[in-house]
Amino acid sequence: DVKISKDSSKLLYRKERELYVYYLQKSYPSKNPGEIDLVGRFGSKIKEASWFSYNNHHIFLNLKDNLEIIELDGRDKRNSFNIENNIDKFKYNNEDKSVYFIKDDKLEKIVLIEEK
Numbered sequence: 001d002v003k004i005s006k007d008s009s010k011l012l013y014r015k016e017r018e019l020y021v022y023y024l025q026k027s028y029p030s031k032n033p034g035e036i037d038l039v040g041r042f043g044s045k046i047k048e049a050s051w052f053s054y055n056n057h058h059i060f061l062n063l064k065d066n067l068e069i070i071e072l073d074g075r076d077k078r079n080s081f082n083i084e085n086n087i088d089k090f091k092y093n094n095e096d097k098s099v100y101f102i103k104d105d106k107l108e109k110i111v112l113i114e115e116k
Helices: none
Strands: 002-004 010-014 018-023 036-041 046-051 058-063 066-071 080-084 090-093 098-103 106-111
Touching (some): 002 046, 018 058, 046 090, 058 090, 080 098
Antiparallel strands (some): 002 010, 010 018, 018 036, 046 058, 058 066, 066 080, 090 098, 098 106
């Protein structure tokens, strides 16, 4: 399962419990082409992973049926945030800056960035 970032500068790929980014071009934060970054090693299986294509500096993941977002900047400690619990699947839509997910057999939506 490999996904390219919207700006075509990075590849996201995963193993069962590990998440990696392969840099295709020089990228923030100070990554060079060909570098591989272990974003995280998790105690449970990664069900899904996807780019937050608004800025390509964050990744959505489904861990233990929880929707989380994690930053790529690992210079100190990588920040992560739980968005929603008990989900089945999710999809980020860059057009309306929202994440859609299935919870309790219903389609739900969270707007992540409000346009002014």
